[in-house]
Amino acid sequence: MPPRDSQRDQAELVILSLLEDGSRYGYAISKEVASRSDGMLRMTPGVLYPLLKALEADGLISSTWEEVKADDADPDDAGRKRKWYRLSAKGRKRLAQRVAAHRAWRAVIDAFIGERPEKEGAS
Amino acid sequence: MPPRDSQRDQAELVILSLLEDGSRYGYAISKEVASRSDGMLRMTPGVLYPLLKALEADGLISSTWEEVKADDADPDDAGRKRKWYRLSAKGRKRLAQRVAAHRAWRAVIDAFIGERPEKEGAS
DNA sequence: GACAGATATATCGTGACGCGATATATTGTC
DNA sequence: GACAATATATCGCGTCACGATATATCTGTC
Structure with a gap:
């Protein structure tokens, strides 16, 4: 019954953390995870x-398809579609739980x- | 190829850590893990x-069967056999690796x- | 215009493995 | 004798991580 520290939970924690920082599309997530972890984590x-x-x-998250516009920052990909994910209120709560669980686990x-x-300072 | 943080690896880390602290038998390990983690970890x-x-x-470890002697600290279990595990030199090395991997992962x-x-101080 | 390679999203099959259930034996207690 | 705790050990099955694979668009190049 007590929560196990599954790889699934860790992956969830990482993704929700990234999305808290701003919306992203899938491929960007996989690349960012790899680069920011120096290859230790792979998505x-x-x-x-x-x-x-x-x-x-x-x-926990919601998504919308967005067409890359030519006047965007990255004009190379004009016309390509990307599915952008953003954190929901529920996802934000879940993230807080996961972070707390991670801290407890780590301790x-x-x-x-x-x-x-x-010393584990107050929130 | 890069090492994943599997439950198996974490369990290994915990067991080797306990044994570094002194030899133990299986059942004692399971009880100690439960109590020291307040039920979060279960073996x-x-x-x-x-x-x-x-x-x-x-x-990584070696084992020997030991008969509990009546003049031991716990006379209740006189006659019962226990399999005591102790850390080997190789296990000690592995433990150091696992600890390092855990620190890197955690970071x-x-x-x-x-x-x-x-700040991650020197060894 | 054909091909390769990067970008981008998505599904499926299976092999591995976590772990509950189970077995066995001893001691203590009611 | 029945039940609980101690103690070690194995087996099987259900789940799940993830490699392989599929689809599609864009760029570059020959």
Whole structure:
């Protein structure tokens, strides 16, 4: 019953975190995850798109198709369609929960490996 | 190819950490993990024993059967046999690797969720 | 205009593995 | 004798991560 720290949960945490920072489309997420983690995390299509779908089904994110306009920042991709995802209010709450869970989890593991827990300041 | 942060890896990290602190037998490990994590981590038999077996097969830990003596600290269990596990030199190395991997992983996740990374001091 | 490669979204099959259920044995207690 | 706790161990099955694959558009180049 207690929540396990599944890869799924970690992936969810990362995606919701990115979207809190601003809306993104799928491919951008996969690229940003890879670059910001220096290749340690990978969001391959087989993982990313099913997850985005599930997150949307849960109402944590919403999506809209957008046509890239020629006068946009990136004129190269004029005409191409992208599916933009944005965080919902529910998703924001879930993110807060996931972050709290991650912190609790981290504290437990750190205690086991004898890591100094660094004082956990108030919110 | 880059290592994923599987539950298996986390379980391994926890067990090796416990054994670095001193030899233990299986059941004690499961109880200690539960109590020290306040129930967040669970080492059920279906997880623990296969894992211990695998760790021993890898030479990371070694084991010996010990008969509980009546003059031991816990006289209630006189006659009962326990399988004591201790960390090997190889296991100690692996533990160091796992700890390093955990720290790296944690730093990546923390960066995503905008956690202040707390300066990573030298060893 | 044909081909390669990057961009972009999406699904499907399966192989691995987490772990609940189960088995066995001993000791203690009611 | 029945039940609970201690203690180790295995097996099977359901789930899930993710590689492989498919589709489509744009750019560059020969």
